[in-house]
Amino acid sequence: MKETIQFTLNGKPTTIEVEGDRTLLWVLRTDLGLTGTKFGCGMGLCGSCTVVVDRKAVRSCRLPVRNVNGKDVMTVEGLAQGDALHPLQKAFLEYGAVQCGFCTPGMLMNAYALLLQNPDATRDEIIQGMDNNLCRCSAHTRIVQAIESVSK
Amino acid sequence: MGTDNSKSIPESDRDTLARRDFIKMVGGGIVVFFAADSTAGGAQFPGMRQETDLNAYLRIAQDGKVTVFSGKIEMGQGNTTALAQMAADELGTALESVTMVMGDTDLCPWDMGTFGSMSIRVYGQAMRAAAAEAREILLALAAERLRKPKSRLGIENGVIFDTEDKTARVTFGQLAQGRKITRKLDGKAALKPPSQFRIMGKPTARLDGVEKVTGKAKYTGDLRFPDLLYARVLRPPAHGAKLKSLDVSAAQKIPGVTVVNQDGIVAVLHADSETASKALAAIQSEYEAQESALDENTIFEHLVKTAPQPRSLDPRGDLAAGEKMSETVFEETYLNGYGAHAPIETHTACAKMEGGKMTVWASTQTPFMDQSGIAGALGMPSESVRVITPLVGGGFGGKSAGTHVVEAARLAKITGKTVQVFYDREEEFFMTAYRPAAVVKIKSGIDGSGRITLWDYNVYCAGDRGSEQYYDVPHSLIRTYGSAMGGMMGGPSQHPILTGTWRAPGANINIFAKESQIDIMAAKCRMDPLEFRLKNTTDARMRRVLEAAAGRFGYKPAAAPSGRGVGIGCGIDAGSYVAQIAEIELNSGAVRVRKITAAQDMGICVNPKGALMQMEGCIMMGLGYTLTEDISFRGGRIFTSNFHNYRIPRFSMLPEIDAFIVKNDELDPQGCGEPSVVPVGAAVANALFDLNGTRVFQMPLTPERIRAASRS
Ligand code: FES
Ligand code: FES
Numbered sequence: 001m002k003e004t005i006q007f008t009l010n011g012k013p014t015t016i017e018v019e020g021d022r023t024l025l026w027v028l029r030t031d032l033g034l035t036g037t038k039f040g041c042g043m044g045l046c047g048s049c050t051v052v053v054d055r056k057a058v059r060s061c062r063l064p065v066r067n068v069n070g071k072d073v074m075t076v077e078g079l080a081q082g083d084a085l086h087p088l089q090k091a092f093l094e095y096g097a098v099q100c101g102f103c104t105p106g107m108l109m110n111a112y113a114l115l116l117q118n119p120d121a122t123r124d125e126i127i128q129g130m131d132n133n134l135c136r137c138s139a140h141t142r143i144v145q146a147i148e149s150v151s152k
Numbered sequence: 153m154g155t156d157n158s159k160s161i162p163e164s165d166r167d168t169l170a171r172r173d174f175i176k177m178v179g180g181g182i183v184v185f186f187a188a189d190s191t192a193g194g195a196q197f198p199g200m201r202q203e204t205d206l207n208a209y210l211r212i213a214q215d216g217k218v219t220v221f222s223g224k225i226e227m228g229q230g231n232t233t234a235l236a237q238m239a240a241d242e243l244g245t246a247l248e249s250v251t252m253v254m255g256d257t258d259l260c261p262w263d264m265g266t267f268g269s270m271s272i273r274v275y276g277q278a279m280r281a282a283a284a285e286a287r288e289i290l291l292a293l294a295a296e297r298l299r300k301p302k303s304r305l306g307i308e309n310g311v312i313f314d315t316e317d318k319t320a321r322v323t324f325g326q327l328a329q330g331r332k333i334t335r336k337l338d339g340k341a342a343l344k345p346p347s348q349f350r351i352m353g354k355p356t357a358r359l360d361g362v363e364k365v366t367g368k369a370k371y372t373g374d375l376r377f378p379d380l381l382y383a384r385v386l387r388p389p390a391h392g393a394k395l396k397s398l399d400v401s402a403a404q405k406i407p408g409v410t411v412v413n414q415d416g417i418v419a420v421l422h423a424d425s426e427t428a429s430k431a432l433a434a435i436q437s438e439y440e441a442q443e444s445a446l447d448e449n450t451i452f453e454h455l456v457k458t459a460p461q462p463r464s465l466d467p468r469g470d471l472a473a474g475e476k477m478s479e480t481v482f483e484e485t486y487l488n489g490y491g492a493h494a495p496i497e498t499h500t501a502c503a504k505m506e507g508g509k510m511t512v513w514a515s516t517q518t519p520f521m522d523q524s525g526i527a528g529a530l531g532m533p534s535e536s537v538r539v540i541t542p543l544v545g546g547g548f549g550g551k552s553a554g555t556h557v558v559e560a561a562r563l564a565k566i567t568g569k570t571v572q573v574f575y576d577r578e579e580e581f582f583m584t585a586y587r588p589a590a591v592v593k594i595k596s597g598i599d600g601s602g603r604i605t606l607w608d609y610n611v612y613c614a615g616d617r618g619s620e621q622y623y624d625v626p627h628s629l630i631r632t633y634g635s636a637m638g639g640m641m642g643g644p645s646q647h648p649i650l651t652g653t654w655r656a657p658g659a660n661i662n663i664f665a666k667e668s669q670i671d672i673m674a675a676k677c678r679m680d681p682l683e684f685r686l687k688n689t690t691d692a693r694m695r696r697v698l699e700a701a702a703g704r705f706g707y708k709p710a711a712a713p714s715g716r717g718v719g720i721g722c723g724i725d726a727g728s729y730v731a732q733i734a735e736i737e738l739n740s741g742a743v744r745v746r747k748i749t750a751a752q753d754m755g756i757c758v759n760p761k762g763a764l765m766q767m768e769g770c771i772m773m774g775l776g777y778t779l780t781e782d783i784s785f786r787g788g789r790i791f792t793s794n795f796h797n798y799r800i801p802r803f804s805m806l807p808e809i810d811a812f813i814v815k816n817d818e819l820d821p822q823g824c825g826e827p828s829v830v831p832v833g834a835a836v837a838n839a840l841f842d843l844n845g846t847r848v849f850q851m852p853l854t855p856e857r858i859r860a861a862s863r864s
Binding site: 089141 | 227228229230362364365366371376423424425426493494497498544546577761762764765770771772773794795801802803804806
């Protein structure tokens, strides 16, 4: 059964007609054409599908899209302001925190929410807060450095 | 000069025709073509280069922009950036002027595949030769145009000028304008020496960075087509299981679902991937699987028992004489189970058939092999199949094989739609061609002075990579029983599950075994492990990386176990030398690596920033095979299914990684994507022994294995 779901997506009011039990991940990727959010495991285990809902990091592969009704959703596509990259994006580039880049959107969104909650996160807090985001290229050293440089 | 094809190299009509096609596709300017005999594809695998290989290395367009064509693919290792640096520097233009086209079978020179850390050292060097050739053409054209002797000309940023009168200048674009010059590479133009590098050797940020941090980067699964259908393919519950019954009626009832049961594929397709997955779950199927006693514990005995005849390598002296010379003889067996690649992007392919041409976008390390695979499977000529490789979200050897590409092509042909096949995570764990389980048996000996006298080395299922002898042993023999490729190269397989290449195939277990054995011998004669290594090798590059790592780490000699938890591992891989020193502690019975210092001599280092990223990635990934990653299976059934039961390294495992390059500009560039992954297991296992005298012979070094070993 299709439902009408209204939410804010990257700052824009958005209305969609979809089956409400579909996951946010696939609605974003397929219906809304926002392919920055990635499928990695489908079970909430890798973090590559992370988006920010009402200032909190959420695994979009586990979230029925009806749950974002009335909420504020931000994906990696909403991080930069026009051509101006977000400080986290700049730091990822500068520190070399990107290899294949497939985990990168999820890493960025998880880090973004982490710093919203705790703007001066310490190195240990960053490591703890990022622990469920996986990177198989194993760029961890530089991801931590990049987030650290934006914290405090 | 200045006319069509100025060189009189005889070419077949077919060649000329193909080149004309290529020019038509990419436009005029100055184009340097692949030479049949001397270069990348041929040099990698003599005799395997394809007849159809008539594509170009690079083109200088009329706006002065350079396009470089490479059959290699970008999966995160950063070869795109390093190759662009090489082309720009060799030509004398800006990095920004270079565009890389990677892994497109219609445009790029034939390539065996992206593995073996060969992008830079093999393809890159050949492509540099093409750039040097193009530079000479440009210089000759400029000399004519400016009426100056070629010897007086300089090049900078895509401009050629008279070094004595800088007002006399002409740009690459002006020189290429209105021209159609094609050249076949003859490799005669000299490469720039390192002293003249301006772009190579400088730390350079990834060229694909911005698109990757903004979410704009397109991987295969991100491509959008109006008629796109997601396909989910029915897999058996176990490898080798036979389908007994099938009922697709429930799947068929789901609105919008297409069911295909043809050519050996059972698949369901839908415009929404989740509905396709639901349809797959609705299929009723029964399989008959063979019972098997093989599992992660019994596999090793099976591999040794069923081993093929060995291949002997590098025989030195005589093993019996070596044994006689030895005061102490050591006999040990080392094990490593199956390992998964687990790239975060699962295998994905997207196919579209249009006007008799099949185009397939694929997450693959081997676009040209896929092209022939698809052509063979569909009974089409290779020229009618184009494989395009978008960005790949990690490969690690696992995307050198996969049925996804052929399945997507078949389904596109059957349905007439654009079809995407992607593996979900469980399927990825089931379908991946695992790093084969392997066994290494070593019998070695030392004399009374701590010199190695005997090295009788036998490796099962891991091949010879990493087994090279770099110690000065008078009596030494390496025997390999079966390869590290498992059944991947078409040979018979001893494995109940699919096996294939995994980052530095075979080298991880070989170096783990070999370097553990070295420490066992050093400990026996109460010698410091570094001193023992230096005493037993005269290999200058190995000595240099060992000494560099020790210096950087602040290594203090002590015989193990010293209680400090410091261990060394070293090795050779893809032409590069690596040495690592690990410092560990035990945390409720589990190894926690505090620090790894890593030295790497990789010849000329094209991009020091990219190289360090690869080294760090190798080391962190190496901690996975060393400490946590293991596959659980019985027969062809695989129980490992997702990241909760396959624990890859995560942030909380991150040690301090101090990676650095040991400069060696005398040597051409060597491999970088794999070498630093090979010594991690040994360095950590040796550090554990140094900590408390526990020697573990099987990776991963789990708390259970450590506990068991410390009791014995
Ligand atoms: S895809 Fe959602 S956590 Fe992995
Ligand atoms: S950069 Fe490849 S998975 Fe993180």
